[in-house]
Amino acid sequence: MALIELEHIVKTYDLGLSKVPALRDIHARIERGEFVAIVGQSGSGKSTLMNIIGCLDVPTAGIYRLSGRDVSTLSDDQLADVRNLEIGFVFQSFQLLPRASALENVELPLVYRGVAKKERRDRAVEALATVGLEDRMKHKPAELSGGQRQRVAIARALVTQPSLLLADEPTGNLDSRTGEEIFHLFLDLHAGGNTIVLVTHEPKLAARCPRAVRLVDGLVIADGPGREVAAANAEALGAEALAQFQAAERAAQAGARP
Amino acid sequence: MTRLRRLLGELRDAIVQAAFSLVSHKLRALLTISGIAIGIMTVILIFMVQSGMSASFARQLSTLGPNTLFVHKWKWGVSGSDWWKYKNRPHVTMLDLRALQQNTTLPVAIAPLVNTLATVSHAGKDVKGVDVRGTTDGYLDATGWQIRRGRFITALDQEIGANACIIGADIEDAFFKGQEPLGQQVRVGPNMRCDIVGIFARKGNAFGQTQDLRVVLPLSSFIRTFGSKRGLVVAVVAPEGKVRETEGEVTAVMRNARHLAPDQEENFSVNRQDKLLEGFEQMMKATNITGILVGIITAIVAGIGIMNILLVSVKERTREIGIRRAVGARRATILWQFLCEAVMVALVGGAVGIALASGAASIIDLISPLPARVDPRVMLGGVIGSAVLGVGFGLWPALTAAMLQPVEALRYE
Ligand SMILES: Nc1ncnc2c1ncn2[C@@H]1O[C@H](COP(=O)(O)OP(=O)(O)OP(=O)(O)O)[C@@H](O)[C@H]1O
Ligand SMILES: [Mg+2]
Numbered sequence: 001m002a003l004i005e006l007e008h009i010v011k012t013y014d015l016g017l018s019k020v021p022a023l024r025d026i027h028a029r030i031e032r033g034e035f036v037a038i039v040g041q042s043g044s045g046k047s048t049l050m051n052i053i054g055c056l057d058v059p060t061a062g063i064y065r066l067s068g069r070d071v072s073t074l075s076d077d078q079l080a081d082v083r084n085l086e087i088g089f090v091f092q093s094f095q096l097l098p099r100a101s102a103l104e105n106v107e108l109p110l111v112y113r114g115v116a117k118k119e120r121r122d123r124a125v126e127a128l129a130t131v132g133l134e135d136r137m138k139h140k141p142a143e144l145s146g147g148q149r150q151r152v153a154i155a156r157a158l159v160t161q162p163s164l165l166l167a168d169e170p171t172g173n174l175d176s177r178t179g180e181e182i183f184h185l186f187l188d189l190h191a192g193g194n195t196i197v198l199v200t201h202e203p204k205l206a207a208r209c210p211r212a213v214r215l216v217d218g219l220v221i222a223d224g225p226g227r228e229v230a231a232a233n234a235e236a237l238g239a240e241a242l243a244q245f246q247a248a249e250r251a252a253q254a255g256a257r258p
Numbered sequence: 259m260t261r262l263r264r265l266l267g268e269l270r271d272a273i274v275q276a277a278f279s280l281v282s283h284k285l286r287a288l289l290t291i292s293g294i295a296i297g298i299m300t301v302i303l304i305f306m307v308q309s310g311m312s313a314s315f316a317r318q319l320s321t322l323g324p325n326t327l328f329v330h331k332w333k334w335g336v337s338g339s340d341w342w343k344y345k346n347r348p349h350v351t352m353l354d355l356r357a358l359q360q361n362t363t364l365p366v367a368i369a370p371l372v373n374t375l376a377t378v379s380h381a382g383k384d385v386k387g388v389d390v391r392g393t394t395d396g397y398l399d400a401t402g403w404q405i406r407r408g409r410f411i412t413a414l415d416q417e418i419g420a421n422a423c424i425i426g427a428d429i430e431d432a433f434f435k436g437q438e439p440l441g442q443q444v445r446v447g448p449n450m451r452c453d454i455v456g457i458f459a460r461k462g463n464a465f466g467q468t469q470d471l472r473v474v475l476p477l478s479s480f481i482r483t484f485g486s487k488r489g490l491v492v493a494v495v496a497p498e499g500k501v502r503e504t505e506g507e508v509t510a511v512m513r514n515a516r517h518l519a520p521d522q523e524e525n526f527s528v529n530r531q532d533k534l535l536e537g538f539e540q541m542m543k544a545t546n547i548t549g550i551l552v553g554i555i556t557a558i559v560a561g562i563g564i565m566n567i568l569l570v571s572v573k574e575r576t577r578e579i580g581i582r583r584a585v586g587a588r589r590a591t592i593l594w595q596f597l598c599e600a601v602m603v604a605l606v607g608g609a610v611g612i613a614l615a616s617g618a619a620s621i622i623d624l625i626s627p628l629p630a631r632v633d634p635r636v637m638l639g640g641v642i643g644s645a646v647l648g649v650g651f652g653l654w655p656a657l658t659a660a661m662l663q664p665v666e667a668l669r670y671e
Contacts, residue, residue: 050444056584056665057665080583080588083585084586089585091584095668097578099275106587109585111264111271112260112582112586112591113260114262114267156585
């Protein structure tokens with residue numbers, strides 16, 4: 001049984017005067033243990049799809065099955081529990097509690113899981129150590145750099161040991177080196193058996209994922225090995241993106257042939 | 259176990275967040291808190307004064323016999339509108355008194371009462387505001403007052419207008435510490451010297467005022483000194499169980515004395531204690547209504563303050579709500595997180611209000627003869643009341659927070 005099954009998913013935003021079709025007919029399956037990148041131009045519906053997969057939003061039509069359960073049959077409380085127990089979500093804009101320390105932010109999902117205080121603390125510390133932030137635990141988000149904040153957000157997503165890790169442009173706000181570090185973290189997590197779905201607009205990152213899905217105007221246009229899909233996407237994005245992509249390709253080949 | 263831990267974790271979190279939220283908006287929190295505090299204090303004080311008044315009224319009632327009727331120009335327990343009607347009636351006079359004394363058969367005692375406040379002096383010392391009364395020998399039976407030492411006014415004193423008086427315990431204390439008052443003289447009013455022939459037993463307070471600061475004179479001497487403009491009140495004591503019959507007889511005798519034709523309206527009133535009680539109950543109802551009204555207005559004002567605090571808080575923390583929902587908070591969690599904030603404001607306000615009321619009560623207790631104290635049950639009521647206020651007015655904003663969709667809350671700028 002696939003972890004994620006999307007059947008004819010449609011999402012239409014009703015703005016009163018006009019209707020915006022964000023997702024038109026999405027059909028996809030993602031197995032346990034996969035590492036999938038979602039690429040596509042701005043406005044193609046990537047975030048909308050991620051929110052639906054993350055049980056933060058519901059589709060206008062179509063069926064979404066998570067571990068075989070039709071999500072539309074779940075109550076609001078059950079959805080909250082699914083988000084807490086099964087899904088770790090990393091947002092593009094971090095979404096950390098501004099008044100809480102890094103440690104408290106990472107502890108939050110465990111509070112809603114009813115984990116005892118001591119264990120909560122231990123696990124949060126461990127998760128922060130995984131992302132290399134053991135020396136910044138008492139800092140508030142405002143006292144951290146962008147990359148550090150994103151790592152806190154990742155630690156928060158990891159701390160519950162979710163079966164599904166969703167990340168919506170986790171490197172979008174970071175410089176390329178920090179982005180690379182974060183991406184490596186995801187590769188490690190994938191190697192450790194996690195299922196990961198990652199939205200990215202960087203072709204060179206998508207190219208390194210085993211599988212990529214390309215969205216255009218709310219439709220799946222391509223679904224296959226990361227390199228092929230990423231190349232097609234970069235082409236569509238224009239000459240500049242393509243050049244960037246090819247440069248990255250060359251660098252990767254040069255690195256692989258020492 | 260897990261659920262309990264979750265609950266405790268959430269509660270702790272909610273309290274911390276609520277405190278944060280209040281501290282970061284000190285001025286607004288302060289305004290609302292003082293609104294609640296002043297309201298709660300006012301309501302507590304109103305009910306405190308009211309219960310003090312009814313306590314002393316109960317004492318007062320027990321000092322006047324329940325079987326006593328009072329013949330008076332005024333009708334007791336009637337307010338406002340009929341004022342002119344009663345004002346224009348003739349006074350109850352000595353003639354009426356005599357008619358009652360001679361022509362009634364049922365009463366066990368009849369005594370005229372008239373009083374004024376006057377200054378009483380002895381050996382160069384003045385006591386102001388003394389309750390000076392004129393009456394006759396029926397007074398003790400009619401009122402239940404007792405003589406501790408000496409004697410009361412006699413029929414002869416009344417007959418000859420004797421310069422004799424009976425003094426209350428406070429007068430004795432004021433002039434005759436360690437001396438024998440009987441046989442001494444006091445001056446009552448501007449120019450009347452009279453011999454002290456008796457001393458009343460101590461009565462204590464009624465309506466928060468001493469009843470022992472008084473001097474009683476023969477009615478004839480009183481009228482000679484203070485004039486007869488005031489008219490009399492005649493107290494008539496009915497035998498046990500015959501109040502109605504006595505009232506009938508007194509009315510008939512008075513109508514006769516006033517030469518009223520059968521179809522004429524009475525130009526006097528036969529009052530009973532329960533009329534006084536009615537008047538008192540009306541007053542109590544009025545204070546009750548005032549208290550309740552003030553309470554309601556307070557609750558609305560304070561409630562709007564609480565609601566405002568919460569609405570702003572929900573707006574400011576919309577993203578936070580989205581974040582919490584995204585990592586597993588249920589609607590109920592969000593709901594009582596905000597309720598917690600509302601109840602916290604309300605409770606702080608309530609506590610301050612109770613403290614203020616207690617402070618005011620101790621000051622009143624110190625400077626006035628009224629014993630004042632805030633009942634612990636009233637305090638508990640104040641605490642519960644403010645908590646209910648918090649929940650009541652916090653509910654709607656908290657519900658709007660709980661009903662937010664996670665995506666929408668996360669997108670909020
Ligand atoms: N809340 C909303 N109300 C109305 N329209 C929306 C809303 N959210 C998204 N849309 C529209 O839906 C479409 C898809 O948006 P979405 O955010 O999924 O794009 P995206 O692929 O994530 O883009 P980006 O790469 O810029 O993040 C867009 O046309 C967008 O304007
Ligand atoms: Mg997006």
